Structures are given as C-alpha cells and as structure tokens.
Amino acid sequence: MSARPLFHAPCPACGAPVELASSASSFAVCGYCHSHLSRDGDALQATGHKSEVLEDYSPLQLGAGGRWHQRSFTLVGRIQMRYDGGYWNEWHVLFDDASFGWLSDASGQFAMLQRLPATQPLPTYASLAPGVPVPVEGLAAVVADKREARCVAAQGELPFPVDERWTAQVADLRARGRFFTLDYSDAEPVLYQGHPVLLEQLQMQLLRDEQTINESAGRLKGKLQALACPHCGGTVKAVAGTTPVATCASCGSTLDVQGRTAQLIAEGHQARARLQGVFLEAGDVGVLKGVSWTVLGVIAQSARSDGETYRWTDYLLFNAKHGLRWLSQPGDDADDDAWLFVESLDEWPARPDPRRAELRGHSFQLKDRYDSRVERVWGSFNWTVRVGDTTACEEFAVRRGTPGMPQGSVLTCETTSHEQVWSLGVPLSHAAVAAAFGKKTAAARQRRPLDGNAGRVESLDNAMTLSLFGHGFLWVTHPSMFGLLLGLATLGVLWVVKTAMKG
Ligand SMILES: [Zn+2]
Ligand SMILES: [Zn+2]
Structure with a gap:
C-alpha cells in the first residue's frame, strides 16, 4: 500500500535521508530538521525556510493509505492553511497510477479532489459569492465557501513550493453530491473536482490511533476542558480538537483554544455575556435519540420581519463520533414552541425554482426570508462568532403529510459574505429537550426578555x-x-x- 520511494538524497541542511515517492514532487520538507527543500533533477536545495505543522487531532498521517474509485493511494505530503476563523489540512495524495490528488481535512469533514483540466472557462474570483450559482463542467454548482487563506506549514512532499508568505484565494462549490475547489493562487484559476467523503468510505489504513493523537496534541480529543480566560480569568469550556475558537461568557473576549492554554484573539467588552433564562449552558450534557450531546456554545439571535423583532437561541452540540449539531430554541413570542434539532447537509438540496427546495425526494416550500443577527454569544465554536454578525436566511417548510419527513421539519439556507450552508431541522418538543438534559420544564416559563428587564417572575411556582x-x-x-x-x-x-x- 505504501508508496515506494522514487528518489532519495540526504537533506542538504542536516544530512538526514529524504525520500520522494512521486516524480511530480518538486518540493519537500525534511522530516528531521523541517527545512524546506526544492528539488531540481537529482539535487535537493534548502530554501532557507523551515516549518512545522501544528500537531492537531486529525487521524491522518503521512504514509497512511486507502482506496478511492478502485485505486489505492498513499498520503505523501500535507499543507496547513489558516484563515480568519480557523485552519484546515490539505493532504497530498499519491495514487497507484502515479496520478495525485488532495484529501481536504477540515475538523473532521473530508473531501477527495483531483486537479483536472477544465473543459469550460472558469469564473473569476471576483465574480464568485456564496450562494451564487456557477456552471462548472456542465453541472449547476453553487458557491459554498470563498476565502483567502495562508499556508502556515508544510510536511512531506508537494508538487509545488510553499512558504509561509504564500496566500491562496480559494472557493469551494457544491453540486448535489459533487465538490469542486477553484484555486486562484496562480495567474490562471485551477479546478479540482471530487466528492465529500467519509474516512470509512476510503478504507483507510495506518491511521493514527486515539492514544497517539491525544499524546501529540497534548489533550484528550473530544473531552470538555475548562480553560481560564486570559482577559478576565473566567472559566471557558471548550472541547479539545473540535473548536478552535471560544467566547468568554463573562467578558465576551474571543479566544484561541487550540493549545494547552487559551490565547486572547480579541478583547471583549461584553459586560455580561450570559443571558438569564437561557435553557441550556455550555457543558450541559443530554441524550437525544440514544446519542450523548455536549453543549459547546450558545448564540442568542434576533431577526426583524414585518416590523417585529423575533428572538431565539441556538446551541452548538458535540458528540465525539457524530460531530456537530445544533439545537434551536424558539423565542417566547414564537407561534410554535417546538425546538429544532439541526444538522448541516453535505448533500445540498436542489432548487427547481426560488420558492422550492428538494431534498432526498422530499419537497419543501419557501416560508420565510430574514437576516439573523448575533445578539450575544458565549462558549466555543468551530468558527469565530461575533456579536453583530448577520446572516441572510431562507427557511423552507416541508409539505404537510410528506411521508418519511416529520411535520414541522425545516430546511434552512444561510448565507454570509464567506459561505453558504444548508441544514435540516427536525422538530423536538420542549419537554423532550428538558427530559434529555435533565432540566425542569418550569424554567421555560421564566424566560425573560433580552433587554435585561429581569426581576418579574410570572409564577410563584418556585417561590x-x-x-x-x-x-x-x-x-x-x-x-x-x-x-x-x-x-x-x-x-x-x-x-x-x-x-x-x-x-
Ligand atoms: Zn534536514
Ligand atoms: Zn473573559
């Protein structure tokens, strides 16, 4: 399974052996001294740069292999890309037919892509925006993500030279089950085509085991950690290996929680981030449909529609095996008091017309369009959430009496300046949430308005x-x-x- 070296030579910086498995690799990073090396024919030259990858919680490692589309492959290189809200890995994949590709690894979400020549002209970077439909290779693709990222480190062998000054303008596009990346780093855009994948599908071997991952990253993956806020000293809860960013509940500071201690990204001036009457808190654990979920973060949201302000609360949930989900708690003035259990979709719905969306054979009708705004935020998240962030939302309701899809299910399309995300929400009663998280349902009646007009208690149940x-x-x-x-x-x-x- 592992690729046999085609080329080996001593590292010009430290003398350690360097092996390259692909004839297409013109660049390597020494595994011992981390020097960047460029290859010219049979000679290796040190570029004078060095980089070390951040040992994260990825189960992937150099030398791990698998199968994709009837071909064996080996991971021979890796670059780490950082952007405003986090980072991801791109693994350089060498196939047994000597072709190569990239396995994109973004906190547990994977996509296998290969660079293929475009048969049709590609759009310019400036013309792309999240949610904008773009025809790619004859398919109706939609821009899911558009951002500028910086390469912060490299490992193994790569088909092009990288250094830390290298920034890339990239966009991800989706067309139902297909996945495209457009890379605008060079003069001409480059097209990568592939599919979102699960590691199980790739029949991976030689993955890092849990113990190795935990030892290298310094903390236990999936475990809730209590870190001290460097700004105010308050306690911040984050799950190791899942959430790069946290917001302190006491002062509202934005913190980097990837290391052993929390690092300040931006000072917060939120007098009191915590909202009274919020039903769940970061660190709460509940069992829903047999799966144990930990609450990571809380976002109080609002939206204006027809001159009225609506408020609700979203909770980010985590399970080590199943990843991330959301629970959405309706506001006091909502017509319907059902909560929604929400999952982001890897398979995007089709939109036969602007007022309709189709998912897995079920039809949904547009019921609302609004801009949501983050009012308060605390806890940890898989991206940076800031007070005042707005998102354009479109909600689609499932048609009454659709078999196989619970009444009240909602498809939501959320668009920001960077990305578009589709999710499916399935209704859950307040009593079910209360039972799952071991909360008293009476607390719901004591929810107070967001303006902090606290103190009035509607019932004396608990007096x-x-x-x-x-x-x-x-x-x-x-x-x-x-x-x-x-x-x-x-x-x-x-x-x-x-x-x-x-x-
Ligand atoms: Zn070396
Ligand atoms: Zn703080």
Missing part, C-alpha cells in the same frame, strides 16, 4: 417562603443557594438582635 421563628418571612423567588444563604444570614442577625434585646 419559597422561609418562616423565621415568628419574626417575619422572606420570599425567595428562586430556590437557589443565594436565597438559602440570605435566609440563614437574616436568621442569624435576628437571633443576635433578639438575644441582645432580651439582655
């Missing part, structure tokens, strides 16, 4: 009276430790006064 030995009573509107301590302190004061008066 507790503490009678203090005939000296009066204290209403404690929440059966919390605070109320209990306040009651005990008052009791103590009254006891001292009473004793003093008797004296």
Whole structure:
C-alpha cells in the first residue's frame, strides 16, 4: 500500500535521508530538521525556510493509505492553511497510477479532489459569492465557501513550493453530491473536482490511533476542558480538537483554544455575556435519540420581519463520533414552541425554482426570508462568532403529510459574505429537550426578555417562603443557594438582635 520511494538524497541542511515517492514532487520538507527543500533533477536545495505543522487531532498521517474509485493511494505530503476563523489540512495524495490528488481535512469533514483540466472557462474570483450559482463542467454548482487563506506549514512532499508568505484565494462549490475547489493562487484559476467523503468510505489504513493523537496534541480529543480566560480569568469550556475558537461568557473576549492554554484573539467588552433564562449552558450534557450531546456554545439571535423583532437561541452540540449539531430554541413570542434539532447537509438540496427546495425526494416550500443577527454569544465554536454578525436566511417548510419527513421539519439556507450552508431541522418538543438534559420544564416559563428587564417572575411556582421563628418571612423567588444563604444570614442577625434585646 505504501508508496515506494522514487528518489532519495540526504537533506542538504542536516544530512538526514529524504525520500520522494512521486516524480511530480518538486518540493519537500525534511522530516528531521523541517527545512524546506526544492528539488531540481537529482539535487535537493534548502530554501532557507523551515516549518512545522501544528500537531492537531486529525487521524491522518503521512504514509497512511486507502482506496478511492478502485485505486489505492498513499498520503505523501500535507499543507496547513489558516484563515480568519480557523485552519484546515490539505493532504497530498499519491495514487497507484502515479496520478495525485488532495484529501481536504477540515475538523473532521473530508473531501477527495483531483486537479483536472477544465473543459469550460472558469469564473473569476471576483465574480464568485456564496450562494451564487456557477456552471462548472456542465453541472449547476453553487458557491459554498470563498476565502483567502495562508499556508502556515508544510510536511512531506508537494508538487509545488510553499512558504509561509504564500496566500491562496480559494472557493469551494457544491453540486448535489459533487465538490469542486477553484484555486486562484496562480495567474490562471485551477479546478479540482471530487466528492465529500467519509474516512470509512476510503478504507483507510495506518491511521493514527486515539492514544497517539491525544499524546501529540497534548489533550484528550473530544473531552470538555475548562480553560481560564486570559482577559478576565473566567472559566471557558471548550472541547479539545473540535473548536478552535471560544467566547468568554463573562467578558465576551474571543479566544484561541487550540493549545494547552487559551490565547486572547480579541478583547471583549461584553459586560455580561450570559443571558438569564437561557435553557441550556455550555457543558450541559443530554441524550437525544440514544446519542450523548455536549453543549459547546450558545448564540442568542434576533431577526426583524414585518416590523417585529423575533428572538431565539441556538446551541452548538458535540458528540465525539457524530460531530456537530445544533439545537434551536424558539423565542417566547414564537407561534410554535417546538425546538429544532439541526444538522448541516453535505448533500445540498436542489432548487427547481426560488420558492422550492428538494431534498432526498422530499419537497419543501419557501416560508420565510430574514437576516439573523448575533445578539450575544458565549462558549466555543468551530468558527469565530461575533456579536453583530448577520446572516441572510431562507427557511423552507416541508409539505404537510410528506411521508418519511416529520411535520414541522425545516430546511434552512444561510448565507454570509464567506459561505453558504444548508441544514435540516427536525422538530423536538420542549419537554423532550428538558427530559434529555435533565432540566425542569418550569424554567421555560421564566424566560425573560433580552433587554435585561429581569426581576418579574410570572409564577410563584418556585417561590419559597422561609418562616423565621415568628419574626417575619422572606420570599425567595428562586430556590437557589443565594436565597438559602440570605435566609440563614437574616436568621442569624435576628437571633443576635433578639438575644441582645432580651439582655
Ligand atoms: Zn534536514
Ligand atoms: Zn473573559
């Protein structure tokens, strides 16, 4: 399975053996001293640059192999690309027919792509925008992602030279189950074609095991970690290997949580990020349909439609095996009090006309268009979320009585200046969410408006009276430790006064 070296020579910087498996590789990184080496015929030359890849939680490694479209392949090189909200790996894949490709590895989402000559003219970078339809190779593709990224490190052998100053303008496009990447780094755009893939589909061998991954990354993958906010000292919870960015609940600072300690990206001036009455908190764990989910982050959102402001709350969920999902909690004024359990789609719906979307043979009708706005945010996320971020949303409702798709299911298309994402939400009752996360349903009735007009409690369900030995009573509107301590302190004061008066 592993590729036999075609070429070997000592590293001109340290003398360690360097082997290249592909005749197409004109560049390599020494595995010992990390020097960048360019290959000219049979000679290797050090470029003077060095780079080391960030040891992350990817199960992939150089030398791992698999099968794709009846061909064996080996991973022979890797570049790490960083952008504003995170980073991803591109693995250089060598096939047994000597052709090569790229396995894109973005926090657990994979796509196998090969560079193929375009048979039709490609669009310019400037003409692309998320959600814009672009014909690619005779298919109606849609721009899913458009961004500028910087190559921060390389490993193994590559078909072109890289260094840290290298930036790439890239766009990903989707056409149902197909995946395209357009790379605008050179004068002429380059087309890569392929499919989103699961590692199981690729029958991968020689993957890194869990212990090696955890040892190299320094923390346990998938485990919830409590890190200290470097700005205010508050506790920030993040899941190792899943979320590069977190927002401190206390001060609203944006933090990089990929390392052993949290690093400040941007200072926050959010006086109090936490919202009273939010039903779930980062770190809460609940079991839905037999799968255990941990809440990673909370986003309070709003939208204006027909002169009215609507508010709701989205929770990012994580499971080590199943990845990320969302739970969407309706606002107090919503017509429907059902929550939605939401999954991003790798297979995009077809849009036979602007008011209709079709997914897996089910038809959905456009029911709403609005711009959502992030009002408050805290916890950790797989991209950088900022207060004030807006997203153009289109919601499609499933037709009544569609077999195989629950009534109330919603398809949502969300578009920002960088990307477009499709997701499917399936309704879930408030009681089911409460039961899954072990919460009291009464808390829902105490949700308060976002403007912080707290204090009014609609029911006294939870009110507790503490009678203090005939000296009066204290209403404690929440059966919390605070109320209990306040009651005990008052009791103590009254006891001292009473004793003093008797004296
Ligand atoms: Zn070397
Ligand atoms: Zn903080």
